[in-house]
Amino acid sequence: MTGELRYTFAPDSEYVRCFAIHPTGQFLAFEAFHGIEVWDLTSNQKVQYLSFQWPTSIHFSPDGRLLASGDATAFAEAGGVVKVWSVPGICKDDVASQDDYGSQKIADDFNPKEIEDARKKTMVSITQRQGQSEFRQNLIEAYNRICCVTGCDVEQALEAAHIVPYRGPKTNFVWNGLLLRADIHTLFDLYLVSINPGTLRVELAPQLLATQYSEFLDKQIHIPEKASNRPSAESLKWHYEEFKNRSAIAKL
Numbered sequence: 001m002t003g004e005l006r007y008t009f010a011p012d013s014e015y016v017r018c019f020a021i022h023p024t025g026q027f028l029a030f031e032a033f034h035g036i037e038v039w040d041l042t043s044n045q046k047v048q049y050l051s052f053q054w055p056t057s058i059h060f061s062p063d064g065r066l067l068a069s070g071d072a073t074a075f076a077e078a079g080g081v082v083k084v085w086s087v088p089g090i091c092k093d094d095v096a097s098q099d100d101y102g103s104q105k106i107a108d109d110f111n112p113k114e115i116e117d118a119r120k121k122t123m124v125s126i127t128q129r130q131g132q133s134e135f136r137q138n139l140i141e142a143y144n145r146i147c148c149v150t151g152c153d154v155e156q157a158l159e160a161a162h163i164v165p166y167r168g169p170k171t172n173f174v175w176n177g178l179l180l181r182a183d184i185h186t187l188f189d190l191y192l193v194s195i196n197p198g199t200l201r202v203e204l205a206p207q208l209l210a211t212q213y214s215e216f217l218d219k220q221i222h223i224p225e226k227a228s229n230r231p232s233a234e235s236l237k238w239h240y241e242e243f244k245n246r247s248a249i250a251k252l
Contacts, residue, residue: 007044009037020058020067029067029087031055036069038087048087054190135172136160142229143179148222149193149202152181159185163235174224175232187213194243195221197236205247 009016009030019030027047029038036055038048050067057070068084139160146153161180162171178195180188187193192205193213202219209217223230 007041009039018055018058018069020060022060023062023064027060027064029058029060031058036067038067050085050087052083054186135174135177138174139177139179142174142224142226143222144224146179146222147181147184148178149184149216149219150181151222157182161185161188163231163239165189174229176235178221178231184216188239191239191243191246194240195231195236197233197240200236203240203243205243206250 009028009032016031019028021028026040026042027038028041029036035052036050036058037046038050039045040047050069052069052071054071055069059068060066061068065086066084067087068082070082136159140155140158145155145158147158152158158179159182161178163176163178164171166172178188184193187208192208193216194203195201196203200221200223202216202221204213204217208214
């Protein structure tokens with residue numbers, strides 16, 4: 001290993017929480033723009049895009065012919081916990097047989113250094129999920145280090161949520177963000193939780209009304225003391241309208 005940077009992918013994404021490298025080392029699959037992109041590392045070209053609302057884990061099968069991903073849409077009407085694809089961009093002849101992998105000694109597969117590497121990757125994933133550092137730090141300071149919905153004050157569990165989805169640096173302003181506990185952030189991004197722009201109270205999608213999240217229904221959110229740091233009414237209105245549209249569909 002030389003430490004040389006070989007490739008850079010998804011530079012415009014806010015964060016990439018999960019990825020997987022094909023058993024042959026030829027392909028890379030990673031979360032990108034509410035889906036999964038598969039790239040050929042030998043030609044540095046994208047070979048497939050899989051539409052998937054909120055992938056949280058990605059794995060290739062041992063023979064390299066299937067790709068499985070778990071998602072965070074368990075509360076959504078059409079959501080699936082796990083989906084499996086036969087990736088069209090990867091031909092049968094492009095992958096080695098399973099025997100090629102199974103013939104390796106188990107001892108050769110185990111590398112203690114990889115345990116440390118995995119831990120580092122996990123910490124990077126958490127940092128990326130929490131939000132871009134400057135944007136998150138500004139929200140932490142603006143909201144006095146507490147989730148504006150739950151009141152949670154465990155900083156490691158707090159994430160920088162965009163009200164209008166991330167579209168580059170121009171959306172990384174405090175007034176377009178909320179400081180939310182990780183699970184509330186996920187539900188907010190899925191439009192299962194929203195903030196009424198007129199009352200600044202929490203509203204829930206029908207799927208959540210009979211769950212433990214019902215305790216937050218109609219709860220007044222905590223807002224920053226400084227007026228310029230408070231969430232934009234226009235941003236909240238945009239998210240709330242999307243939330244109402246999706247909630248109406250769920251009732252059908």
